Amino acid sequence: MIIATPEVQDINSFSRLESLQEVYGIIWVLAPISIYVLAITIGVLVIVWLEREISAGIQQRIGPEYASPLGILQALADGTKLLFKENLLPSRGNSSLFSIGPSIAVIAILLSYSVIPFSYNLVLADLNIGIFLWIAISSIAPIGLLMSGYGSNNKYSFLGGLRAAAQSISYEIPLTLCVLSISLRVSNSLSTVDIVGAQSKYGFLGWNLWRQPIGFIVFLISSLAECERLPFDLPEAEEELVAGYQTEYSGIKFGLFYVASYLNLLVSSLFVTALYLGGSNLSIPYIFVPGLVEINKADGIFGTTIGIFITLAKTYLFLFIPITTRWTLPRLRMDQLLNLGWKFLLPISLGNLLLTTSSQLLSL
Structure with missing residues (x-):
């Protein structure tokens, strides 16, 4: 013992x-x-x-x-x-790429939510380069779509993956230039929390929507293209490519693509709310009701709940724009989509950035 x-x-x-x-x-x-x-x-x-x-x-x-x-x-x-439902694998495709592709697309989009300030004191990761982190992560999702199209060993799927990659490259640059314009004009920071805080003083009068109207329109069009929503759903175009990179998928893997498209739409709407619509800030100007500052920035459950409610209300009201756009506008051709990105949105966003920089230098 x-x-x-x-x-x-x-x-x-x-x-x-x-x-x-x-x-x-x-x-x-x-x-x-x-x-x-x-x-x-x-x-x-x-x-x-x-x-x-x-x-x-x-x-x-x-x-x-x-x-x-x-x-x-x-x-x-x-x-x-x-x-x-049964999960099918193409007999002559690359099963590894075929299985990994949907996961990469979903994980890349989920990581973008970590830098979104849902309330004054509720953000998973308050980073100094939060906006650039989102742009960098969002560029990973098309890689998963390209892997899915190539791994399916299907010409329609491969064409859909190539279209997704080309579309992402075309519209990420105008998107980035719009974000830079906001950073230079408003907060001198790439943190989402700082950008939301810079819009908090005058209610809806302090929104970046009024300071950067051209950037808002370019950002809206580019975000719709990044989400592959109509009229920019060329990677999936049913009339041309059956279902694009999703053609050979079934069961839970097809469900991951379906969820990823709506996750991307939600995160884009949340970033529009944070960058241009004041985020979790109340829309009533504080100069009229000074006590709203303390309510909006209150600690604890009450202040956090109010901030979440305001953020989600703005986000879901904004969602009416991409939803109605999908059911009212016809699809573009691939050459029209690329021309819009490279020959129209890129020069406009670059000119908006130069204009913003010039106004900042003149104000010094």
Whole structure:
């Protein structure tokens, strides 16, 4: 019979304490990330429901109505159906690239949410280069689409992947120049928190929308092209490429592409809200109601809840623009899309940046 000495018991208890601390540390790190992913997923389901209802109203037809009242759970039912469908692999394709492609697209978009300030004191990562991090990460998603198109061993899929890469390159440069204009004109910072804070003094009168109207229009068009929304859905064009890079996909992998498109639309709308619409700031000018400053920047659950509500309200109101655009404008040709990006939006965004820089130098 072996009897543990007090020293051995102290060592064992200390090791157990260290193990518990490691477990608690892991939980402390994963908990906010899990909450973020759950909240983002719910936001995507709301967008799907909104798009179906708005498109039904535009086309004067009845939208989803059988899956719960007003068809609220229709998107959840469709996602559950995809989970149980057979996952097919092309016999002559590259199975590794075919499987990795959808994951890269979704993960790259999910990482972009880490720099979005949902409220005054609620942001997963407040970085000094938060906007550039988003632009850099968003350029990874087309790589996943190109991998998916190449790994499918299908000419329509490969053409869709090539189109996605060309479209991303064409519209990322105007997008970046618009962000630089905001940084130079307003906050002299690339942090999303600083950009939102610089718009907080005068309510809606201090929004960057009024300071950078040309940049806002270019940013809106470029973000729609980055999201591959109509009239810029050339990588998927059903009439030309069957379904583009999604042609050979089924089951959960097809569901990942479907979710990725709406994740990208939501994150673009959130960045429009943060960059041009004041983010979580109240729209009422503080010069009329001075007490709103304390309410908007209040710590605790109350202030955070108010900020989240304001951010989401602005975001979902803005979403009416891309949703109605999808169901009202015809699709462009590929040459028209590239000409719009390189010959029109790029010179305009560059001129807007030069104009902003000149005004800043004159104000010194």
